[in-house]
Amino acid sequence: MTIKISRFSPLQGTIAIPGDKSITHRAFILAAIAKGKSIITHFSNCSDCTSTAKILQKLGVSFQYESKTVKDRLIITGISNIEQFLHVNDFLDCENSGTTARLMLGMLSAIPSSYTLNGDESLIRRPMKRVTDPLQKMGADFSFSDRTGCLPVQITGKKQLRECNFTLNVASAQVKSAMLIAAAHAKSALKIVSPWLLRDHTERLLKKMGAPIIFDNMDINLKPDSVLEGCEINIPGDFSSAAFFIARAAVEPGSRIIIKNVGLNQTRTAFLNILRRMGSEIRILNFFNDSFEPYGDIEIRGARLKATDLMPEEIPALIDEIPVIAFAMACADGVSNVSGATELRIKESDRISAIVREFSKFNVKIIEKHDGFIIDGPSKFVSPDKPFIHNDHRIVMTASIMATMADGTTEIQNTEAADVSYPSFFTDLDLFRENPQTP
Numbered sequence: 331m332t333i334k335i336s337r338f339s340p341l342q343g344t345i346a347i348p349g350d351k352s353i354t355h356r357a358f359i360l361a362a363i364a365k366g367k368s369i370i371t372h373f374s375n376c377s378d379c380t381s382t383a384k385i386l387q388k389l390g391v392s393f394q395y396e397s398k399t400v401k402d403r404l405i406i407t408g409i410s411n412i413e414q415f416l417h418v419n420d421f422l423d424c425e426n427s428g429t430t431a432r433l434m435l436g437m438l439s440a441i442p443s444s445y446t447l448n449g450d451e452s453l454i455r456r457p458m459k460r461v462t463d464p465l466q467k468m469g470a471d472f473s474f475s476d477r478t479g480c481l482p483v484q485i486t487g488k489k490q491l492r493e494c495n496f497t498l499n500v501a502s503a504q505v506k507s508a509m510l511i512a513a514a515h516a517k518s519a520l521k522i523v524s525p526w527l528l529r530d531h532t533e534r535l536l537k538k539m540g541a542p543i544i545f546d547n548m549d550i551n552l553k554p555d556s557v558l559e560g561c562e563i564n565i566p567g568d569f570s571s572a573a574f575f576i577a578r579a580a581v582e583p584g585s586r587i588i589i590k591n592v593g594l595n596q597t598r599t600a601f602l603n604i605l606r607r608m609g610s611e612i613r614i615l616n617f618f619n620d621s622f623e624p625y626g627d628i629e630i631r632g633a634r635l636k637a638t639d640l641m642p643e644e645i646p647a648l649i650d651e652i653p654v655i656a657f658a659m660a661c662a663d664g665v666s667n668v669s670g671a672t673e674l675r676i677k678e679s680d681r682i683s684a685i686v687r688e689f690s691k692f693n694v695k696i697i698e699k700h701d702g703f704i705i706d707g708p709s710k711f712v713s714p715d716k717p718f719i720h721n722d723h724r725i726v727m728t729a730s731i732m733a734t735m736a737d738g739t740t741e742i743q744n745t746e747a748a749d750v751s752y753p754s755f756f757t758d759l760d761l762f763r764e765n766p767q768t769p
Contacts, residue, residue, distance in 0.1 A: 340579075340582045352531055371564045373404055377753070389416050390414070424448065425449060464494070594617065646673075712738060
């Protein structure tokens with residue numbers, strides 16, 4: 331689909347964001363291996379999470395949707411007996427979802443059968459050995475079709491996985507989560523030492539479902555004989571999706587918006603600290619910690635921002651928000667520098683190159699580095715001469731909010747790319763154009 335975007339007035343209004351994609355993946359998988367039924371509300375219906383759901387259903391897990399809209403209830407009936415999962419001869423297709431592939435590697439490691447994971451043209455270029463190597467230390471077997479360490483890969487799981495003490499050597503919550511899912515599924519003991527503060531959604535869900543787990547956001551100790559119990563899981567709004575509107579409101583004086591019921595897990599909200607450092611006016615109006623995940627409402631007022639640098643130690647907590655941080659940097663006074671972000675080169679696209687190339691089309695002064703980029707702001711955005719098209723969901727959405735501040739009219743093609751994480755993005759963006767309301 332193609333849309334045309336012209337300059338918006340400063341944003342005014344209140345919006346609610348769809349359910350968190352990262353938590354939805356984990357809720358689907360842990361509910362699938364738990365005893366009894368789990369009731370999941372406000373789950374994400376993005377295409378990535380749908381990929382996880384389709385594989386679990388193919389393995390025999392019951393998904394009962396009361397309705398197929400994002401805010402309605404889903405009942406998952408778990409298969410607590412490992413040997414009752416269905417054997418599947420053909421590929422389990424992860425489509426475009428790296429999270430699906432990496433978390434399913436963990437789950438399938440504890441099923442005594444053989445399965446083959448595959449994906450689309452983008453996913454089969456993304457590395458998987460960072461996940462399979464530690465899972466092999468736990469006893470699972472993997473066979474890649476070539477030496478690249480990318481999909482397709484055959485998994486031969488084991489009913490009993492070995493106890494494992496492991497120190498993470500890459501700042502990846504997906505690696506950590508795959509190991510935790512494998513250990514919980516096989517009722518094995520696992521200790522993980524992490525040098526980084528990483529997303530802890532898997533740990534929180536495991537604890538909510540009764541697993542004997544101790545964690546302090548860094549090191550994790552999962553005791554053996556985990557018995558997961560189905561439960562009710564209400565998923566907060568996706569912070570990484572909210573980031574697009576947070577950034578857009580933050581950079582323009584006169585904007586004031588409220589985003590309702592957003593996840594405020596401290597492992598996800600470093601983006602707010604960066605914007606505050608740049609001079610943004612951001613307040614948490616309500617904060618609730620009565621569930622397994624903290625959440626609340628965020629108020630953002632536009633302001634004149636100043637440049638900042640992102641250091642390598644900050645990147646792991648900001649990895650999904652780097653494109654919108656780059657947008658904020660392009661609006662800020664002065665030179666901003668991003669370093670230590672080589673992980674961006676192995677996302678859905680090479681996001682370092684994509685940010686530099688696509689921002690340049692909007693008249694941003696930006697220089698590419700091997701591990702990041704340098705931006706000289708503030709930019710006077712100008713709509714590209716040719717239609718904008720890209721396959722990476724976060725690049726497409728970032729370009730779209732940039733278009734709302736650009737001179738001229740920007741034609742955005744392939745808007746369905748946003749479906750990977752935020753299917754209603756362009757509908758929500760239109761709320762600010764067509765129905766401005768003072769919060």
